[in-house]
Amino acid sequence: xxxxxxxxxxxxxxxxxxxxxxxxxxxxxxxxxxxxxxxxxxxxxxxxxxxxxxxxxxxxxxxxxxxxxxxxxxxxxxxxxxxxxxxxxxxxxxxxxxxxxxxxxxxxxxxxxxxxxxxxxxxxxxxxxxxxxxxxxxxxxxxxxxxxxxxxxxxxxxxxxxxxxxxxxxxxxxxxxxxxxxxxxxxxxxxxxxxxxxxxxxxxxxxxxxxxxxxxxxxxxxxxxxxxxxxxxxxxxxxxxxxxxx
Numbered sequence: 011x012x013x014x015x016x017x018x019x020x021x022x023x024x025x026x027x028x029x030x031x032x033x034x035x036x037x038x039x040x041x042x043x044x045x046x047x048x049x050x051x052x053x054x055x056x057x058x059x060x061x062x063x064x065x066x067x068x069x070x071x072x073x074x075x076x077x078x079x080x081x082x083x084x085x086x087x088x089x090x091x092x093x094x095x096x097x098x099x100x101x102x103x104x105x106x107x108x109x110x111x112x113x114x115x116x117x118x119x120x121x122x123x124x125x126x127x128x129x130x131x132x133x134x135x136x137x138x139x140x141x142x143x144x145x146x147x148x149x150x151x152x153x154x155x156x157x158x159x160x161x162x163x164x165x166x167x168x169x170x171x172x173x174x175x176x177x178x179x180x181x182x183x184x185x186x187x188x189x190x191x192x193x194x195x196x197x198x199x200x201x202x203x204x205x206x207x208x209x210x211x212x213x214x215x216x217x218x219x220x221x222x223x224x225x226x227x228x229x230x231x232x233x234x235x236x237x238x239x240x241x242x243x244x245x246x247x248x249x250x251x252x253x254x255x256x
Contacts, residue, residue, distance in 0.1 A: 012040030013237030023102030027200035142187035180245030196251025
């Protein structure tokens, strides 16, 4: 039996990349898993099948995290379908870069809507269902604390906001026995940032380990926080970046 046997988890942006790895790892640990996706029904169906192959229940919910009503609905749908909610993982994200003067107001609004507002909205909705021992885990970025080059100001700002928000959520919900933590990955090989992409060598050079993370390594940290071993970790960030920010 896994450490999450009988628990219910919701992962936003769970059809690919880090989110997919998290959804599958939580299922391996025993959780029934709902996840949101934006457009690809085929990829969502594949994740559902993989979760069910572990003997767990799965639910794919089409929802754009830029829409606060859709975010709230995803939480409510999960809690209704699985009769509760124990773990919320805010993972959905977008990769928007550009130096000051190149970033548009529309870029700012979309990034903050998905990386900041959606996290707050999801946490607010989840707090109505999470019992004692509940978890709110948000995928941030090591760029929240160190920006190694130009063009990253908007992305870094949004991820720094998540850290401040999480500290506040931890204070708000701690008396109920609910924890809130940010996991801050470094360069991780996904469709959004492939390990063989045009800027991959520059990113590898920043890490003492000289490589990208595998999404499963980020998922392992999330699983640790979601399980019994993570019950005393709250109001903080755990950076999983191969030493890039050292």
